[in-house]
Amino acid sequence: NRLKGKNDAIACLQFVVRGQAILIGSLESRWDVEMGTVKLWDLRHNRLKSADIHEGKAVTSFTLINNQTAVVLQSGSEVEVRDARTWRVIHSFESSEEDKSESMRRSRFILTANRALAVAFSRDGTTVSAEIPGEGIRRWDARTGGVRAQIPQANSSGERVLAFSSDG
Numbered sequence: 001n002r003l004k005g006k007n008d009a010i011a012c013l014q015f016v017v018r019g020q021a022i023l024i025g026s027l028e029s030r031w032d033v034e035m036g037t038v039k040l041w042d043l044r045h046n047r048l049k050s051a052d053i054h055e056g057k058a059v060t061s062f063t064l065i066n067n068q069t070a071v072v073l074q075s076g077s078e079v080e081v082r083d084a085r086t087w088r089v090i091h092s093f094e095s096s097e098e099d100k101s102e103s104m105r106r107s108r109f110i111l112t113a114n115r116a117l118a119v120a121f122s123r124d125g126t127t128v129s130a131e132i133p134g135e136g137i138r139r140w141d142a143r144t145g146g147v148r149a150q151i152p153q154a155n156s157s158g159e160r161v162l163a164f165s166s167d168g
Helices: 102-106
Strands: 008-016 021-029 034-042 047-055 059-064 070-075 078-083 089-092 118-121 127-132 136-141 147-152
Touching: 008 059, 021 059, 021 070, 034 059, 034 070, 047 070, 059 118, 070 118
Parallel strands: none
Antiparallel strands: 008 021, 021 034, 034 047, 059 070, 070 078, 078 089, 118 127, 127 136, 136 147
């Protein structure tokens, strides 16, 4: 199969549904606006479905949660859990004024990072990894927020990407 597109900048992709489809994150240029999109390409029937996510922000990473009914995605600085069928937001990881309080900053249940260049979730949903500018890659326990490991920053340039192997 070949998928032809004229105005998309593909930022990430992943085989889903046991290899029968491809999930694509992109920034689509339209005549009036740039739109971050998620597209699902059904390889068996060669059909493409699309959902708009955020205006002006590419969808740069995503991970389907275990049962494939929800997806965690990153678009710009937004990190959200969305329903994989309707693409409606289930949960958004936005900081509020409460998050900025001293007690919240000290909580071991908060993933501590001001900015991430790339984010990945393990297949079982228990580990979150992110590339933190100037620090390298940090891995957290998603249930407790505790840091599991840190990998020092390598001297590299270019695009940032993180992924978990199928066995973790």
